[in-house]
Amino acid sequence: MPTQVILPVYTIGSWSANADDDFGCRWVIEPDGASFITDGLGRKTHNSERPFGSGAYRSRSYPAARSGALQGWCDAGTREARVAARKRLMSVFPDGGQALLVVDDGIDPQQITVELDAGVPRCAVWADGAGFGWQLPLYAADGRLLSTTERSARATLATGSTDGLDWANGGLDWANGGLDWGSSGSNNVLALANSGTATTWPLLTVTTPSSLQNPAWTDPVTGGVLAYTGTIVAGQTLRIDCSPFTTSPVTLDGIDRTGALGAAKFISLPPGSSRAIQFTGVGAGTTVATWRDANN
Incomplete structure (x- = not known):
């Protein structure tokens, strides 16, 4: 397991920088070597020149993707260890897929999904052959930094309420000084909050002990309604991913x-x-x- 040298520690899979790895190699990020992460997220602006007037017409801007590089150096100690360290770096993205980059500053760890950018990973071997400078170009289609801590909220619906007075035993018992209405069988409000600096979107997971028809979610602040038309039965799971970055936002048992x-x-x-x-x-x-x- 990598051992922290300085903060923050940058981790992709089993590889970490600003840390000593399990093979005795020290990986360090250079000053400004992670600026594409530490800098704020840029905006995409959309405008067109006004043909018969000054200035331009504009439309709303949106956060851009994040593109840049991690760069630093690796002190492996020997030529043989340097060759093995380079192989480990080059195998961080073996198949062109995506991976989580976790940035742990010891206070508020965050993560971002990255992939290898179109640039070339670089290694510049030191004169003594025992180490090298490196650069790993990265791209994040979703440029937000997300907390590594997942938050959750729950809301329920019941077919019948447990509220009310129980007359089954022949009357009311006043001996204890009042009426007991019992506890509610449902709490149908999701309490959500985002303490970050960027918009975030929840994943909704819906289950039922029997059956549930036409579930819907209403935001009283915006008046927006999210509604599913259909029936869910016991044993089925409905998932609605509100993120615009998902390709299949609504699935029922994976379909x-x-x-x-x-x-x-x-x-x-x-x-x-x-x-x-x-x-x-x-x-x-x-x-x-x-x-x-989420944070910019």
Whole structure:
């Protein structure tokens, strides 16, 4: 397991920088060698020149993707260890897929999904052959930094309420000084909050002990409604991923059911916001929302 040398520690899979690895090699990020992570997230601006007037017309800007490089040096100690260290670096992305880059500053660890950018990974061998400078070009389609801690909230619907007075035993018992209405059988509000600096989106997971028809979620702040048309039965799991970065936002037991949305105002949590989302439907069911605070 890598041993921290300085903070923050940057980790992709089994490889870490600003740390000593299990083979005795020291990997260090140079000053400004992670600026594409430490710098803020850029914006995409859209505008067109006004043909018969000054200035330009503009539309709303959106956060851009994140592109740059991690760069630093590796002191392996020997030529043989340097050759092996280079191989480990070059195998961080073996098949062109994506991986999590975790940035642990010891206070608020964050993660971002990255892949190898179009640039070339570079290694510049030192004169003594015992180490090398390196550069790893990276690209993140979703440029936000997400908290490594997942947050969650739960809301339930019940087919019948346990509220009310029980007359089954022949009357009311006043001996204890009052009436006991019992506890509610449902709490249909999802309490969500985002303490980050960028918008984040929850994943909704819906289950039922019996059956649930036409579940829906309403944001009283925006008036937006997210509604699924159909029935979920015991043993099935409905998942709705509100993130715009997902390719199949709605699945029922893994099968794409995006077409079953009757209303598609996906839930979003702006930076520093909180939301009380109302969960409704016919029958009994539970919604669990999971999300991560997001930062630019």
